[in-house]
Amino acid sequence: MKLALSILLLLLVAAPGSAAPRTMVIGYIGQTRMPPLPLGPLDQPVSDDGLQGARLGIADDDGTGRFLGQNFKLEERVLKPGEAPKDAIASLAATGVTFVVADLDAATLSQAVAAPVADKMLFFNSRAPDDALRQQDCRKNLLHTVPSRAMLADGLAQYFVWKRWQRWFLLVGPHPADQAMAAALRRSAARFGAEIVVDKPWTFRPANGRADTGHVTLQTEIPAATQVGDYDVLVVADEADEFGAYLEGRTALPRPVAGTQGLVAIGWSAVNEEWGATQLQDRFRKQAKRWMTAYDYAAWLAVRSVGEAATRLRSLDPAAITAYLRSGDFLLAGFKGQGLSFRTWDGQMRQPILISGPRLLVSSSPQPGFLHQRTPLDTLGIDLEESACRF
Secondary structure, three states: OHHHHHHHHHHHHHOHHHOOOEEEEEEEEEEOOOOOOOOOOOOOOOOOOOHHHHHHHHHHHHHHHHHHOEEEEEEEEEEOOOOOOHHHHHHHHHOOOOEEEEEOOHHHHHHHHOOOOHHHOEEEEOOOOOHHHHOOOOOOOEEEOOOOHHHHHHHHHHHHHHHOOOEEEEEEOOOHHHHHHHHHHHHHHHHHOOEEEEEEEOOOOOOOOOOOOHHHHHHHHHHHHOOOOOOOEEEEEOOOOOOHHHOOOOOOOOOOEEEOOOEEEEOOOOOOOOOOHHHHHHHHHHHHOOOOOHHHHHHHHHHHHHHHHHHHHOOOOHHHHHHHHOOOOOOEEOOOOOEEEEOOOOOEEEOOEEEEOOOOEEEEEOOOOOOOOOOHHHHOOOOHHHOOOOO
8 A cells, every 4th residue: 555655656746847937928918099980879989909918828728738747837928009029029038928919010020129139039910901011011029819900811812713703893091001911802802813993092981870960961972983894892991990881771772892891701709619619708707897809819819829839849949939930840729720820931820710790600710712832821911922021
């Protein structure tokens, strides 16, 4: 009996989970943003999207890592409006942070990855969809967990081609982000054989639909703005969310509305319940008391990528984790039905794009029949042969 107890004690001491706990500190840097004005009474302003996703990722990492003697902690920094990221990056580096979730707009992100100490860190872009950050402005110390505009546009275009909605009316907002999304949609149309039969800027200023006579003005102006020749689908580029939500049910022709409003291509949606996503959604709602946004999901992916690599390697060595993340061996379960990995040529995370309606998931791209020599996921976004990224 004593011999059996001694052997059991030795096994427990030698077990991986019994090692002295070690701690990995992951950084998070975000920006203070003014929530957009709600368009309707059901809209709930969110001021902490992205940050809550990173916090859930740390909880998941810590829950898994404790069996290997690994602890995970999130070190948070939030920039004030107009504040440069240099000091925040330096303070994160001073605490020993190597991996940073960068919940930043494109311009601020570019400053962050170019900071004096940033070359010793690995950043995960969880906010900026700009294709330039994956192309001519790519950086060796930057990975992307948020989908690019090219990926979103390709996911939507594949669904349209599968549906045989190949004649598009493209309606473009006035802002630079709207123009960038429109450029991605034009590229996708050419790539997958669709035809943009009308390409038109949005110039109307509809009255607020919640005003007493707002719907009357909308009912008059939108048919005039959409009075064009025939088409299969109205594709909207309105990232600022100024007019796209007003189009459904008011266009001159009875056609589906898609793009940045209506039927949308997105990295994550609250309506996704497939591939085990319900348990992720439930855990997030319990923590944040709201639905998980696409930015929350991208930040969660970033933190979980580090935790998954540390678990697989049974190591918290930053150099080993970085090399593993960039290797062909890394895969992350992201509740999208396929393992997610990082492209070697531009650092973009491969992932399915959800095609979502307001209340239900409609589809997921890549669509059936879109093949690729490596993986169908590489039919979404900038492929290796197209890439202008040169580290």
